[in-house]
Amino acid sequence: MKTNLQSFRKTLVFAIAALCCYVGKASSEQPRERQFEKLKAAFKNPSKEFRSAPLWVWNTKVTNADIDRMLRELKSQGFGGAFVHPRPGLITEYLSDDWFRLYKYSVEAGKKLGMDIWIYDENSYPSGFAGGHVNEQMPESYNQGQGLDYTKVETLPDNAKDYFLCLKKEGSTFKDITACLADYKNTKGEYYLYKKTYYGRSDWHGGYSYVDLLHPGVTEKFLDITMTGYEKTFGKELGTVIKGIFTDEPNISSPGGIRWTPDLFDVFQKRWGYDLKSVLPLLVETTDNWQQVRHNYTETLTQLFIDRWAKPYHAYCEKKNMKWTGHYWEHGWPDMSHGGDNMAMYAWHQMPAIDMLFNQYNEGHPMAQFGNIRSVKELSSVANQMGYTRTLSETYGGGGWNETFEDFKRLGDWEYVLGVNFMNQHLSHMTIVGARKYDYPPVFTSISPWWSNYKTQNDYFARLSLILSQGDQLNDILIIEPTTTAWLTYSYVKGQVRTMDIGIAFQNFITELEKSQVEYDLGSENIIKDQGKVKKGQFFVGKRGYKKWFFLQLPKT
Structure with a gap:
């Protein structure tokens, strides 16, 4: 039986290697193993870059002894690194001298063990406020308002002057009467009164609130505050020893009403050639050209998010030769x-x-x-199109203390089949004292009774990560994701029945394709805008060419 198993493994490795060599081509980012003997040797014991790296939770007063203990434990069970993740319960002051001393100690300990220590960019999440330091140093990052909530009335109230923006419907447009309210006192009509809304203060945000990532300069301030200490501590080791940075759920959600930022109206006017204020109620009401307005509005917010958050962060990591990883709230789609x-x-x-x-x-x-x-598929499609070799998934969090090895493998296999090739377990707690034990288990440390056998799982996913990081996936079919169609029906105020109908229809369609073993990539219209072209009879998005592309017929909006 042992001989048969060994023979099966050799056959499997040979088949996978042959497939990789057939479809793959060399990448300037990461040389890919071509020769069978080298791949077979790597497959037996994959190197650290293909091994799992959990979110390593610092949630107490961190000591050198804690660091040594945990890194040895992680190494013993087949992990290749860890993302240092500050989380509730942390006593060591975030971004203090002590923080960087301990982080330096972790990196040095990781070197000795052959492990990569990655940066996690926030004190808990969502990324962007630097544990409250951005708010403290840049008050305009949070105190200007982030939303506009409206009230519709027939006559102006006595406190109308307290509203940020007052509109009066005149025909098919809406007139800004904020500066001349006295002219309309006691005059009946359709009035739309907008008040600013603000992110709420909380202990979670260091006594402040979340920040407005659409406000100019907030991302640069966040990077300056967060990364200056790492730059001083590590210098040229950023990008060599420290491979990259994890960002967690940055977002542009509204605290109430429509999403707003101080220069939104100016940016919108410049981009689309008309005044958003003159049609602002159409973001809620369904009259006149409401679909065009909603498209243009959401496109403006999306591009601001890219220009003011993603691009500066990307540029910083490019300059430092670091990999920027992490995720958004992708499960919210088609909610915008x-x-x-x-x-x-x-x-x-x-x-x-x-x-x-x-x-x-x-x-x-x-x-x-x-x-x-x-x-x-969103993740793997973008990686294919942009030529990115690795795709990470933060996996298992909240599965509970009773999650089993069978569960771990079933869930991991599912996402790996669809395009993930870097396993990032959620979470490895430094301690579970008190309420910490309720912080989204399972816990990937010796606290868990199955820990001494976990290396088997890590070796398995390391081998998958190695193999699935070779070659290129070349799909002939491109399916345009109906994100901008969902924009047409989305409202920050009213229910999203039609938006959800679009989401469910698309979900059912691509699920059926997967069950039929149809290979395809998804397409984002925003990426196509920048990366799309026709060449030699194919429609290219970045590095991928497609012979067929489809738009799904969706429920009428």
């Missing part, structure tokens, strides 16, 4: 509240990523976790 286009954001990450949490399976709902084919 966190961001207008997941795929458009991934295009700016050197190693794009998603998360896949909990221990459930749902193929039918576009907001599901495991079973959500769209979410993984």
Whole structure:
């Protein structure tokens, strides 16, 4: 039986290697193993870059002894590195001198063990506020308002002057009467009164609130605050010893009403040639050219998110030769509240990523976790088109203390089949004292009773990561994701029935394609805008050419 198993493994390796050599071509980013003997040797014991790296939770007063203990444990069970992840319970001051001393100690300990230590860019999440330091140093990052909530009235109230923006409907347009309210006192009509809304303060955000990532300069301030200490501590080791940075769920959600930022109206006017204020109620009401307005509005927000968050971050990592990884709130699609286009954001990450949490399976709902084919295909499609070799998934969080090896393998296999090739376990807690034990288990440390056998799983996914990082996936079919169609029906205020109908229809369609073993990539119109071209009878998006491309017929909007 042992001989047969060894023979099977050799046959499997040979078949996979032959396939990789057939479809693959050399990449300037990462040389790919060509020769069978080299690949076979690597397959037996994959190197650290193909091994799992968990979110390593610092949630106590961190000591050198804790660092040594945990890294030895992780190494013993086949991990190749870790992402240092500050999380609730942390006593060591974030971004303090002590923080960087301990981080330096971790990197040095990792070197001795042959492990990569990665940066996680926030004190918990979502990324962008630097544990409250951005708010403290740049008050305009949070105190200008991030939303506009409206009230519709027939006559102006006595406190109308307290509103930020007052509109009066005149025919098919809306007149800004904010500066001349007295002229309309006691005059009946259709008035739309807008108040600013603000992200709420909380201990989670260091006593401040989340920040407005659409505000000019916020990302640059965030990077300056977060990365200056790492630059001083590590210098040229950033990009060599420290491979990259993980960002977690940055978003542009509204605290109430439509999403707004101080220069939104100016940017919109310049981009589309008309005044958004004159049609602002059409982001809620369905009259006149409301679909065009909603498209133009969401496109503006999406491009601002790219230009003011993704591009500066991408440029920083390019300059430092680091890989930017991490994820957004991709499970929210087709809801647009966190961001207008997941795929458009991934295009700016050197190693794009998603998360896949909990221990459930749902193929039918576009907001599901495991079973959500769209979410993984967005990731793998962008990687194919942009020529990115690695794709990461933050996996297993919230699955519970009773999640089993069978669950781990089933869930991991599913996402690897669809295009993931870097396993990032959620979470490896430094301690589970007190309420910490409820922080999204399972826990990938010796606290868990199965820990001494976990290396088998890590070796398995390391081998998959090695093989699935070779070659190129070449698909002939491009399916345009109906993200901009969903924009036409989305409202920040009213229900999203039609938007969800679009999401469910698309989810069912691509799920059926997967079950029929049809190979395809998804297409983002934002990426196509920048990367699309026709060449030699094929439609190219970045580095991928397609012979067939499709738009799905969707429910009428």
